Amino acid sequence: MQRVPLYQAKAEFFRMLGHPVRIRVLELLQEGPKPVRELLAAIEIEPSSLSQQLAVLRRSGIVVSARDGSTVVYSLAGADVADLLRAARRILTELLAGQQGLLAELREAEQSPARLL
Protein backbone atom coordinates (compact mmCIF):
# COMPACT_ATOMS: atom_id res chain seq x y z
CA MET A 1 0.00 0.00 0.00
CA GLN A 2 1.53 3.25 -1.10
CA ARG A 3 1.87 5.80 1.69
CA VAL A 4 0.85 9.29 0.57
CA PRO A 5 1.33 12.29 2.88
CA LEU A 6 -1.97 13.44 4.29
CA TYR A 7 -1.69 16.98 3.01
CA GLN A 8 -1.26 15.61 -0.47
CA ALA A 9 -4.33 13.42 -0.16
CA LYS A 10 -6.26 16.47 1.01
CA ALA A 11 -5.03 18.52 -1.90
CA GLU A 12 -6.09 15.82 -4.35
CA PHE A 13 -9.45 15.64 -2.67
CA PHE A 14 -10.05 19.37 -3.04
CA ARG A 15 -8.80 19.32 -6.60
CA MET A 16 -11.35 16.60 -7.28
CA LEU A 17 -14.04 18.99 -6.06
CA GLY A 18 -12.73 21.85 -8.16
CA HIS A 19 -15.01 21.75 -11.15
CA PRO A 20 -18.44 23.34 -11.57
CA VAL A 21 -20.06 20.25 -13.04
CA ARG A 22 -18.73 18.02 -10.30
CA ILE A 23 -20.02 20.40 -7.65
CA ARG A 24 -23.46 20.46 -9.21
CA VAL A 25 -23.56 16.69 -9.38
CA LEU A 26 -22.70 16.40 -5.70
CA GLU A 27 -25.34 18.95 -4.82
CA LEU A 28 -27.96 17.11 -6.84
CA LEU A 29 -27.01 13.76 -5.34
CA GLN A 30 -27.57 15.13 -1.87
CA GLU A 31 -31.29 14.90 -2.62
CA GLY A 32 -30.84 11.19 -3.20
CA PRO A 33 -29.70 8.78 -5.94
CA LYS A 34 -30.27 9.99 -9.47
CA PRO A 35 -30.08 8.40 -12.92
CA VAL A 36 -27.65 9.93 -15.37
CA ARG A 37 -30.52 11.03 -17.56
CA GLU A 38 -31.77 13.25 -14.78
CA LEU A 39 -28.36 14.78 -14.07
CA LEU A 40 -28.03 15.41 -17.75
CA ALA A 41 -31.34 17.25 -17.81
CA ALA A 42 -30.46 19.40 -14.79
CA ILE A 43 -26.93 20.29 -15.91
CA GLU A 44 -26.82 21.32 -19.51
CA ILE A 45 -23.78 19.64 -20.96
CA GLU A 46 -22.71 17.02 -23.49
CA PRO A 47 -23.32 13.48 -22.27
CA SER A 48 -19.73 12.46 -22.78
CA SER A 49 -18.53 15.44 -20.83
CA LEU A 50 -20.79 14.57 -17.93
CA SER A 51 -19.53 11.01 -18.07
CA GLN A 52 -15.97 12.23 -17.80
CA GLN A 53 -16.75 14.22 -14.71
CA LEU A 54 -18.73 11.36 -13.21
CA ALA A 55 -15.72 9.17 -13.80
CA VAL A 56 -13.57 11.57 -11.81
CA LEU A 57 -16.02 11.46 -8.92
CA ARG A 58 -16.23 7.67 -9.13
CA ARG A 59 -12.46 7.22 -9.16
CA SER A 60 -12.16 9.29 -6.01
CA GLY A 61 -14.78 7.09 -4.38
CA ILE A 62 -17.10 9.91 -3.35
CA VAL A 63 -19.94 8.55 -5.49
CA VAL A 64 -20.89 5.09 -6.69
CA SER A 65 -22.84 3.98 -9.73
CA ALA A 66 -25.20 1.07 -10.20
CA ARG A 67 -26.78 -0.19 -13.36
CA ASP A 68 -30.54 -0.58 -13.39
CA GLY A 69 -31.64 -2.03 -16.69
CA SER A 70 -30.46 0.31 -19.38
CA THR A 71 -29.98 3.33 -17.13
CA VAL A 72 -27.21 4.02 -14.64
CA VAL A 73 -27.96 5.45 -11.21
CA TYR A 74 -25.45 7.46 -9.19
CA SER A 75 -25.44 8.08 -5.47
CA LEU A 76 -23.21 9.53 -2.80
CA ALA A 77 -20.95 6.91 -1.27
CA GLY A 78 -22.28 7.46 2.22
CA ALA A 79 -19.80 10.22 3.02
CA ASP A 80 -21.71 13.22 4.23
CA VAL A 81 -20.76 15.80 1.75
CA ALA A 82 -23.35 18.14 3.17
CA ASP A 83 -21.14 19.29 6.05
CA LEU A 84 -18.30 19.95 3.70
CA LEU A 85 -20.34 21.99 1.28
CA ARG A 86 -21.90 23.87 4.15
CA ALA A 87 -18.49 24.77 5.58
CA ALA A 88 -17.34 25.82 2.13
CA ARG A 89 -20.38 27.99 1.66
CA ARG A 90 -19.79 29.69 4.99
CA ILE A 91 -16.24 30.64 4.09
CA LEU A 92 -17.19 31.58 0.58
CA THR A 93 -19.88 33.89 1.90
CA GLU A 94 -17.34 35.62 4.10
CA LEU A 95 -14.91 35.94 1.25
CA LEU A 96 -17.47 37.31 -1.15
CA ALA A 97 -18.76 39.71 1.48
CA GLY A 98 -15.19 40.86 1.98
CA GLN A 99 -14.78 41.45 -1.72
CA GLN A 100 -18.02 43.36 -1.90
CA GLY A 101 -16.91 45.47 1.01
CA LEU A 102 -13.68 46.14 -0.80
CA LEU A 103 -15.50 47.00 -3.99
CA ALA A 104 -17.73 49.37 -2.10
CA GLU A 105 -14.65 51.12 -0.75
CA LEU A 106 -13.22 51.36 -4.22
CA ARG A 107 -16.43 52.84 -5.54
CA GLU A 108 -16.35 55.47 -2.84
CA ALA A 109 -12.73 56.11 -3.60
CA GLU A 110 -13.62 56.91 -7.18
CA GLN A 111 -15.41 59.91 -5.85
CA SER A 112 -12.58 61.03 -3.62
CA PRO A 113 -9.50 59.23 -4.80
CA ALA A 114 -7.23 60.76 -2.23
CA ARG A 115 -8.59 58.38 0.40
CA LEU A 116 -6.80 55.49 -1.22
CA LEU A 117 -3.36 57.01 -0.76
Add this chain to the structure above:
Amino acid sequence: MQRVPLYQAKAEFFRMLGHPVRIRVLELLQEGPKPVRELLAAIEIEPSSLSQQLAVLRRSGIVVSARDGSTVVYSLAGADVADLLRAARRILTELLAGQQGLLAELREAEQSPARLL
Protein backbone atom coordinates in the same frame (compact mmCIF):
# COMPACT_ATOMS: atom_id res chain seq x y z
CA MET B 1 -20.49 43.65 -10.15
CA GLN B 2 -20.19 40.54 -12.23
CA ARG B 3 -22.62 37.80 -11.20
CA VAL B 4 -20.97 34.40 -11.11
CA PRO B 5 -23.06 31.26 -10.56
CA LEU B 6 -22.60 29.95 -7.05
CA TYR B 7 -21.49 26.50 -8.13
CA GLN B 8 -18.74 28.08 -10.14
CA ALA B 9 -17.55 30.16 -7.22
CA LYS B 10 -17.50 27.01 -5.14
CA ALA B 11 -15.50 25.15 -7.75
CA GLU B 12 -12.96 27.95 -7.89
CA PHE B 13 -12.76 27.94 -4.14
CA PHE B 14 -12.00 24.23 -4.01
CA ARG B 15 -9.55 24.53 -6.85
CA MET B 16 -7.75 27.17 -4.82
CA LEU B 17 -7.41 24.64 -2.01
CA GLY B 18 -6.16 21.94 -4.34
CA HIS B 19 -2.43 22.14 -3.84
CA PRO B 20 -0.32 20.43 -1.17
CA VAL B 21 1.67 23.53 -0.29
CA ARG B 22 -1.43 25.66 0.01
CA ILE B 23 -3.03 23.10 2.31
CA ARG B 24 0.03 23.00 4.52
CA VAL B 25 0.13 26.77 4.73
CA LEU B 26 -3.50 26.91 5.80
CA GLU B 27 -2.90 24.23 8.40
CA LEU B 28 0.11 26.08 9.76
CA LEU B 29 -1.75 29.37 9.87
CA GLN B 30 -4.45 27.83 12.00
CA GLU B 31 -1.97 27.97 14.86
CA GLY B 32 -1.78 31.71 14.39
CA PRO B 33 -0.04 34.27 12.18
CA LYS B 34 3.34 33.22 10.86
CA PRO B 35 6.20 35.00 9.07
CA VAL B 36 7.15 33.66 5.66
CA ARG B 37 10.50 32.58 7.02
CA GLU B 38 8.76 30.17 9.37
CA LEU B 39 6.52 28.74 6.69
CA LEU B 40 9.56 28.30 4.55
CA ALA B 41 11.30 26.36 7.29
CA ALA B 42 8.30 24.09 7.91
CA ILE B 43 7.54 23.38 4.27
CA GLU B 44 10.64 22.50 2.34
CA ILE B 45 10.35 24.35 -0.93
CA GLU B 46 11.98 27.11 -2.94
CA PRO B 47 11.14 30.58 -1.64
CA SER B 48 9.80 31.71 -4.98
CA SER B 49 7.55 28.70 -5.19
CA LEU B 50 6.12 29.39 -1.75
CA SER B 51 5.57 32.99 -2.73
CA GLN B 52 3.61 31.89 -5.78
CA GLN B 53 1.33 29.74 -3.68
CA LEU B 54 0.95 32.45 -1.07
CA ALA B 55 -0.07 34.79 -3.86
CA VAL B 56 -2.81 32.36 -4.89
CA LEU B 57 -4.12 32.24 -1.34
CA ARG B 58 -3.92 36.01 -1.06
CA ARG B 59 -5.78 36.60 -4.30
CA SER B 60 -8.60 34.38 -3.11
CA GLY B 61 -8.81 36.40 0.08
CA ILE B 62 -8.49 33.47 2.45
CA VAL B 63 -5.26 34.83 3.93
CA VAL B 64 -3.84 38.31 4.36
CA SER B 65 -0.27 39.49 4.62
CA ALA B 66 1.24 42.33 6.58
CA ARG B 67 4.73 43.68 6.46
CA ASP B 68 6.58 43.91 9.74
CA GLY B 69 9.97 45.47 9.17
CA SER B 70 11.79 43.34 6.71
CA THR B 71 9.67 40.24 7.20
CA VAL B 72 6.14 39.54 5.99
CA VAL B 73 3.58 37.92 8.24
CA TYR B 74 0.64 35.91 6.94
CA SER B 75 -2.57 35.08 8.73
CA LEU B 76 -5.98 33.60 8.04
CA ALA B 77 -8.49 36.20 6.98
CA GLY B 78 -10.85 35.45 9.83
CA ALA B 79 -12.68 32.73 7.96
CA ASP B 80 -12.69 29.62 10.05
CA VAL B 81 -10.94 27.21 7.84
CA ALA B 82 -10.80 24.71 10.68
CA ASP B 83 -14.36 23.47 10.11
CA LEU B 84 -13.73 23.03 6.46
CA LEU B 85 -10.55 21.06 6.91
CA ARG B 86 -12.21 18.99 9.60
CA ALA B 87 -15.11 18.11 7.31
CA ALA B 88 -12.65 17.28 4.55
CA ARG B 89 -10.66 15.05 6.85
CA ARG B 90 -13.79 13.18 7.89
CA ILE B 91 -14.76 12.39 4.32
CA LEU B 92 -11.22 11.61 3.36
CA THR B 93 -10.95 9.16 6.22
CA GLU B 94 -14.08 7.40 5.03
CA LEU B 95 -12.81 7.29 1.48
CA LEU B 96 -9.41 5.97 2.43
CA ALA B 97 -10.96 3.41 4.74
CA GLY B 98 -13.17 2.34 1.85
CA GLN B 99 -10.17 1.97 -0.40
CA GLN B 100 -8.33 -0.03 2.21
CA GLY B 101 -11.36 -2.25 2.62
CA LEU B 102 -11.46 -2.73 -1.11
CA LEU B 103 -7.78 -3.50 -1.24
CA ALA B 104 -8.19 -6.05 1.49
CA GLU B 105 -10.91 -7.73 -0.55
CA LEU B 106 -8.70 -7.76 -3.58
CA ARG B 107 -5.87 -9.29 -1.61
CA GLU B 108 -8.16 -12.05 -0.41
CA ALA B 109 -9.41 -12.51 -3.92
CA GLU B 110 -5.89 -13.16 -5.10
CA GLN B 111 -6.00 -16.29 -3.03
CA SER B 112 -9.38 -17.44 -4.33
CA PRO B 113 -10.06 -15.44 -7.46
CA ALA B 114 -13.42 -17.04 -8.10
CA ARG B 115 -14.99 -14.84 -5.42
CA LEU B 116 -14.64 -11.80 -7.62
CA LEU B 117 -16.86 -13.23 -10.34
Add this chain to the structure above:
DNA sequence: TGGGGAATTGCAGAAGCCTTCAACTCATGG
Protein backbone atom coordinates in the same frame (compact mmCIF):
# COMPACT_ATOMS: atom_id res chain seq x y z
C1' DT C 1 24.69 55.63 0.77
C1' DG C 2 25.59 51.05 -0.35
C1' DG C 3 25.56 46.08 1.02
C1' DG C 4 22.69 42.37 2.09
C1' DG C 5 18.80 39.60 3.52
C1' DA C 6 13.69 38.77 2.95
C1' DA C 7 10.10 38.18 -0.19
C1' DT C 8 7.94 38.89 -4.53
C1' DT C 9 7.46 39.05 -9.60
C1' DG C 10 8.29 37.68 -14.50
C1' DC C 11 8.81 34.11 -17.34
C1' DA C 12 9.81 29.72 -20.01
C1' DG C 13 9.34 24.93 -20.22
C1' DA C 14 7.00 20.93 -18.41
C1' DA C 15 2.98 18.78 -16.63
C1' DG C 16 -1.78 18.31 -15.97
C1' DC C 17 -6.71 19.21 -17.01
C1' DC C 18 -10.89 20.04 -19.97
C1' DT C 19 -13.65 19.53 -24.03
C1' DT C 20 -15.06 17.16 -27.93
C1' DC C 21 -15.39 13.60 -31.43
C1' DA C 22 -15.52 9.02 -32.58
C1' DA C 23 -15.72 4.35 -31.26
C1' DC C 24 -17.42 1.11 -28.07
C1' DT C 25 -20.38 -1.67 -24.48
C1' DC C 26 -24.62 -3.12 -22.74
C1' DA C 27 -29.41 -3.88 -22.49
C1' DT C 28 -34.04 -3.61 -24.73
C1' DG C 29 -37.60 -4.29 -28.20
C1' DG C 30 -38.92 -5.48 -32.86
Add this chain to the structure above:
DNA sequence: CCATGAGTTGAAGGCTTCTGCAATTCCCCA
Protein backbone atom coordinates in the same frame (compact mmCIF):
# COMPACT_ATOMS: atom_id res chain seq x y z
C1' DC D 1 -30.42 -11.28 -34.62
C1' DC D 2 -29.98 -6.49 -35.48
C1' DA D 3 -31.18 -1.71 -34.55
C1' DT D 4 -31.51 1.68 -31.23
C1' DG D 5 -30.87 4.38 -27.06
C1' DA D 6 -28.16 5.07 -22.67
C1' DG D 7 -23.62 5.71 -20.97
C1' DT D 8 -18.84 5.14 -21.10
C1' DT D 9 -14.09 5.18 -22.90
C1' DG D 10 -10.02 6.73 -25.69
C1' DA D 11 -7.42 10.12 -27.68
C1' DA D 12 -6.16 14.74 -29.63
C1' DG D 13 -5.86 19.66 -29.21
C1' DG D 14 -6.11 23.75 -26.59
C1' DC D 15 -5.61 25.93 -22.02
C1' DT D 16 -4.27 26.50 -17.40
C1' DT D 17 -1.19 25.56 -13.66
C1' DC D 18 3.27 24.43 -11.62
C1' DT D 19 8.29 24.68 -10.96
C1' DG D 20 12.53 26.94 -10.78
C1' DC D 21 15.70 30.60 -12.35
C1' DA D 22 16.75 35.35 -12.81
C1' DA D 23 15.74 39.90 -11.87
C1' DT D 24 13.49 43.22 -8.72
C1' DT D 25 11.66 45.62 -4.59
C1' DC D 26 11.79 46.85 0.10
C1' DC D 27 13.81 47.48 4.30
C1' DC D 28 17.55 47.32 7.66
C1' DC D 29 22.10 48.45 9.27
C1' DA D 30 26.92 49.63 8.87
